[in-house]
Amino acid sequence: MTLSAFGARLQVEPFDAAAEQAALLAGRTDLGAAVCFTGLVRADDGLAALTLEHYPAMTLAQMQAIADKAAARWPGVIGTVIHRHGRLLPGAPIVLVTTAAPHRADAFAAAQYLMDWLKTHAPFWKREEWADGTSKWVDAKASDNDAAAQWQATPAP
Amino acid sequence: MTLSAFGARLQVEPFDAAAEQAALLAGRTDLGAAVCFTGLVRADDGLAALTLEHYPAMTLAQMQAIADKAAARWPGVIGTVIHRHGRLLPGAPIVLVTTAAPHRADAFAAAQYLMDWLKTHAPFWKREEWADGTSKWVDAKASDNDAAAQWQATPAP
């Protein structure tokens, strides 16, 4: 057993999804399912770049806390959560959640739970730059909050 | 536009999940979400090997048909489904479903839909070899049929 079933990292540089998944699966023959989610910067409506600001110590601590919560909720699931910060261009990978479990339902659920939290409650602030040279801070979104809220409504397994 | 939003393949050799996902994302900046599911052979209870037999023309045609159904149900989602056949050892990757979409909910749903179908209705027959030298054909499982059935109960989006 490792100390935590889930690792969390914050970094500027890109991540290697295949290497992260391979690290989860190394030496294991009890894991029948591996899920890998990659979030990418969309070039919606002429977006030129996205800058993510974070609160270094708190953001990482909260990422690790939600990862530990996922580990407690889905025992047997292991995973890695990596979030990038700094300035990112359209098409760039921004977040990776990779999970592995004996069965696919748990691997999918844990990955979706982590993504719903990351997209809503993770302490990041996004600044959008547009093709016309303007830029603005993004407001919090209601639809993502709804996705995160469903996990509170669902009874714990 | 490609001819089909989803490709389906059957092969003996391993697949390269990262390359398949990269092919989906190439040149696109409208896709905010990429999901990759890998199914692996579990060494449950001393399993030594798993052999997948299939009905070549029909199995591939049915895989392409369900992939096209996913494409119709989740417009804007693209993906690739690869299933291996032949003899596979514990820990070996056996199936890959990789999807990409503007938003994560669609990418996750399409991948889960395809996996639920593949695990139940895809024309494969599995023969298990055990550490003690015995082997037997696997019977159809009720739990996987339940997972696939939920998609019929859910109204189409």
Place this chain on the structure above:
Amino acid sequence: MVQLLYFAWVREMIGTDSETIALPAEATTVAALLDWLAARSPGHAAALADRSRIRVAVDQNFATLATQLAAPREIAIFPPVTGG
């Protein structure tokens, strides 16, 4: 002539993965074809003994015991699929 294909333990019990037959006149449905096939050899009989464990595809479409056979080219007989 019809190509018969067998998979998994149906193939093993019959002892071949395929055979080509002239469809007998009485084999107007899948059920009737299975009855006729079961009489071909002890292996056929054993493989087809429990019809609830037998699935059939006619020209690569899933069929039932009641499916009518109208000039089929390929009939596959196999256990319930176990998925990928």
Place this chain on the structure above:
Amino acid sequence: MVQLLYFAWVREMIGTDSETIALPAEATTVAALLDWLAARSPGHAAALADRSRIRVAVDQNFATLATQLAAPREIAIFPPVTGG
């Protein structure tokens, strides 16, 4: 002394990402601290004008306007988080 940290447009409007202050006696709650801070400069006043758009963490835990301040070491003030 307390380290104040500012993020996103709060940081931009105040004009610095951090400052160290002696916590004033009247700043017994988050709300009272924000009142005191808003009087420090036009930038502070503008950044903190709409309290419904301000979130606060005390020693890296989310706080509310009513949270009591008992010897905090680090107070962060920022807009609602927009997630990753």
